[in-house]
Amino acid sequence: xxxxxxxxxxxxxxxxxxxxxxxxxxxxxxxxxxxxxxxxxxxxxxxxxxxxxxxxxxxxxxxxxxxxxxxxxxxxxxxxxxxxxxxxxxxxxxxxxxxxxxxxxxxxxxxxxxxxxxxxxxxxxxxxxxxxxxxxxxxxxxxxxxxxxxxxxxxxxxxxxxxxxxxxxxxxxxxxxxxxxxxxxxxxxxxxxxxxxxxxxxxxxxxxxxxxxxxxxxxxxxxxxxxxxxxxxxxxxxxxxxxxxxxxxxxxxxxxxxxxxxxxxxxxxxxxxxxxxxxxxxxxxxxxxxxxxxxxxxxxxxxxxxxxxxxxxxxxxxxxxxxxxx
Amino acid sequence: xxxxxxxxxxxxxxxxxxxxxxxxxxxxxxxxxxxxxxxxxxxxxxxxxxxxxxxxxxxxxxxxxxxxxxxxxxxxxxxxxxxxxxxxxxxxxxxxxxxxxxxxxxxxxxxxxxxxxxxxxxxxxxxxxxxxxxxxxxxxxxxxxxxxxxxxxxxxxxxxxxxxxxxxxxxxxxxxxxxxxxxxxxxxxxxxxxxxxxxxxxxxxxxxxxxxxxxxxxxxxxxxxxxxxxxxxxxxxxxxxxxxxxxxxxxxxxxxxxxxxxxxxxxxxxxxxxxxxxxxxxxxxxxxxxxxxxxxxxxxxxxxxxxxxxxxxxxxxxxxxxxxxx
Numbered sequence: 001x002x003x004x005x006x007x008x009x010x011x012x013x014x015x016x017x018x019x020x021x022x023x024x025x026x027x028x029x030x031x032x033x034x035x036x037x038x039x040x041x042x043x044x045x046x047x048x049x050x051x052x053x054x055x056x057x058x059x060x061x062x063x064x065x066x067x068x069x070x071x072x073x074x075x076x077x078x079x080x081x082x083x084x085x086x087x088x089x090x091x092x093x094x095x096x097x098x099x100x101x102x103x104x105x106x107x108x109x110x111x112x113x114x115x116x117x118x119x120x121x122x123x124x125x126x127x128x129x130x131x132x133x134x135x136x137x138x139x140x141x142x143x144x145x146x147x148x149x150x151x152x153x154x155x156x157x158x159x160x161x162x163x164x165x166x167x168x169x170x171x172x173x174x175x176x177x178x179x180x181x182x183x184x185x186x187x188x189x190x191x192x193x194x195x196x197x198x199x200x201x202x203x204x205x206x207x208x209x210x211x212x213x214x215x216x217x218x219x220x221x222x223x224x225x226x227x228x229x230x231x232x233x234x235x236x237x238x239x240x241x242x243x244x245x246x247x248x249x250x251x252x253x254x255x256x257x258x259x260x261x262x263x264x265x266x267x268x269x270x271x272x273x274x275x276x277x278x279x280x281x282x283x284x285x286x287x288x289x290x291x292x293x294x295x296x297x298x299x300x301x302x303x304x305x306x307x308x309x310x311x312x313x314x315x316x317x318x319x320x321x322x323x324x325x326x
Numbered sequence: 327x328x329x330x331x332x333x334x335x336x337x338x339x340x341x342x343x344x345x346x347x348x349x350x351x352x353x354x355x356x357x358x359x360x361x362x363x364x365x366x367x368x369x370x371x372x373x374x375x376x377x378x379x380x381x382x383x384x385x386x387x388x389x390x391x392x393x394x395x396x397x398x399x400x401x402x403x404x405x406x407x408x409x410x411x412x413x414x415x416x417x418x419x420x421x422x423x424x425x426x427x428x429x430x431x432x433x434x435x436x437x438x439x440x441x442x443x444x445x446x447x448x449x450x451x452x453x454x455x456x457x458x459x460x461x462x463x464x465x466x467x468x469x470x471x472x473x474x475x476x477x478x479x480x481x482x483x484x485x486x487x488x489x490x491x492x493x494x495x496x497x498x499x500x501x502x503x504x505x506x507x508x509x510x511x512x513x514x515x516x517x518x519x520x521x522x523x524x525x526x527x528x529x530x531x532x533x534x535x536x537x538x539x540x541x542x543x544x545x546x547x548x549x550x551x552x553x554x555x556x557x558x559x560x561x562x563x564x565x566x567x568x569x570x571x572x573x574x575x576x577x578x579x580x581x582x583x584x585x586x587x588x589x590x591x592x593x594x595x596x597x598x599x600x601x602x603x604x605x606x607x608x609x610x611x612x613x614x615x616x617x618x619x620x621x622x623x624x625x626x627x628x629x630x631x632x633x634x635x636x637x638x639x640x641x642x643x644x645x646x647x648x649x650x651x652x
Contacts, residue, residue, distance in 0.1 A: 038364065045419030055650075093371030101426050324381075 001309030006238035022284040026077035034256030040087035064317035081105030117155035125152035166196035171238035193234035200238025205275040206266035220293035247273035327635035332564035348610040352403035360582030366413035390643035407431030443481040451478035492522035497564035519560035526564025531601035532592035546619035573599035
């Protein structure tokens with residue numbers, strides 16, 4: 001089982017074919033950054049067209065069983081997620097509506113303060129808001145995973161505590177390896193994994209030691225250290241691959257409609273665009289390089305199989321159904 | 327199996343309890359008259375609250391199997407429908423989105439001209455529009471039933487011809503029995519039933535011979551004649567019960583936001599409100615009166631069982647799944 005639990009590509013037949021070439025069984029795709037509910041629905045409509053157009057390459061997955069079916073029929077399962085709670089606007093009823101439409105991951109905040117939680121770029125983090133507590137309970141009820149990848153530390157720790165079901169950091173790396181603002185302290189990772197949650201390792205160059213020049217060995221050694229600390233069963237991949245996107249998209253991700261000024265996020269005025277990916281992970285066809293790298297740094301076959309996809313699959317199985325259906 | 331394939335009540339615990347008292351296994355409920363997509367989603371959110379609040383009385387049904395499960399667990403299955411295509415706005419992609427949210431019936435027009443078809447109150451009926459042809463194909467593909475209850479004759483006959491799957495008139499009676507504008511000519515009914523479609527008999531007084539004073543025997547004799555003409559297997563109930571609604575709601579149904587003037591629809595300035603229901607069908611508890619009436623006018627046990635619910639159940643089984651899932 002090979003699962004990449006975070007991509008946001010400029011989707012095309014070419015990319016779906018590469019998913020098949022890499023034998024990637026499931027991809028969690030971002031369908032909304034700053035979109036409203038109606039705009040998110042338009043994005044789902046676009047995905048529905050892809051599913052109709054490329055039924056031999058991809059299929060929509062709402063359950064772990066759908067992922068198994070995709071694997072059995074030689075297709076890649078597509079799981080919907082949002083990087084921001086903007087699709088639910090200020091309406092808690094939309095959590096269940098979005099779940100019905102297939103949304104399985106939702107970040108409680110993206111860099112900034114949201115109605116629910118604080119983002120990692122804010123100076124102050126007052127923790128989960130009043131509405132945030134209600135929405136966490138509702139996400140727990142319907143089976144939508146709380147993703148804290150772009151949230152601030154206190155909010156993340158509180159979310160892990162408040163949630164009755166395991167939560168996730170779908171795409172980030174340990175700060176001890178590379179001290180990027182978006183990477184996570186051991187304390188934050190432990191708060192998530194101690195309660196059965198997952199950490200997905202990011203391949204976005206700003207999250208990598210040495211950036212684009214990060215070596216596969218360094219990346220895999222970082223994972224081996226994380227496995228010792230947090231347990232290999234809590235780990236997976238969330239590459240953050242933004243393949244074929246024009247630089248205008250990274251601007252949209254950072255700026256949305258919340259400011260009229262330029263915000264470079266993890267970039268800078270000197271390099272405002274998407275950074276080039278490492279040579280050993282250019283696209284979905286390269287996913288097995290990581291499995292090989294993990295083998296070389298001494299992880300067991302079973303641990304590697306889990307990190308490459310088995311752990312996410314089990315997490316999906318425990319996370320995507322409603323509480324009353326369990 | 328007892329199915330009422332059209333109600334639009336002012337929903338409450340009282341009504342859900344009456345559904346159970348009447349042992350009604352499934353009800354097709356109207357969730358939108360003139361609502362936009364977002365407003366329809368709000369109505370679904372309201373239903374989601376009912377499902378959470380009254381899990382022992384009702385459950386949401388998206389398939390015939392769900393109806394069977396409701397019956398087996400002593401609950402009433404609730405099936406969503408729209409009396410107007412307004413929830414899909416001008417966006418064909420919303421057909422699949424609404425199907426994902428559970429919409430299983432949609433009228434192509436409600437009294438007036440729509441983007442898709444002509445309503446029965448228009449003077450001229452140019453038939454199914456260009457967009458209407460596209461939407462019929464899309465509804466066929468995803469498994470959403472084309473309902474022509476409030477449409478004009480030519481549009482209805484064309485819809486039956488264009489659709490590759492059986493369509494429905496969920497709530498109306500034969501015009502030969504009572505010549506109301508909303509009742510249907512034999513030619514229109516035959517166009518629908520000859521292709522496997524269904525006619526649901528209405529108990530809305532304006533559709534009844536003698537109105538509120540219509541006798542059960544007259545109603546059941548009308549059904550017996552229809553069974554001779556169109557075949558009993560094409561027939562079911564669609565009571566149009568609007569229980570506990572204030573008269574402001576019938577005004578909304580008729581007027582929506584399309585006029586600033588008063589439109590009395592089937593009513594009049596003298597009696598603008600909801601007419602009182604016949605004594606023998608006041609609410610869901612009375613549904614067995616109809617079964618008894620049908621037995622008395624000489625229909626066979628099998629025919630009565632079909633009309634009371636078996637025919638709709640089979641129709642659901644053949645209609646609600648997507649074409650690729652069949």
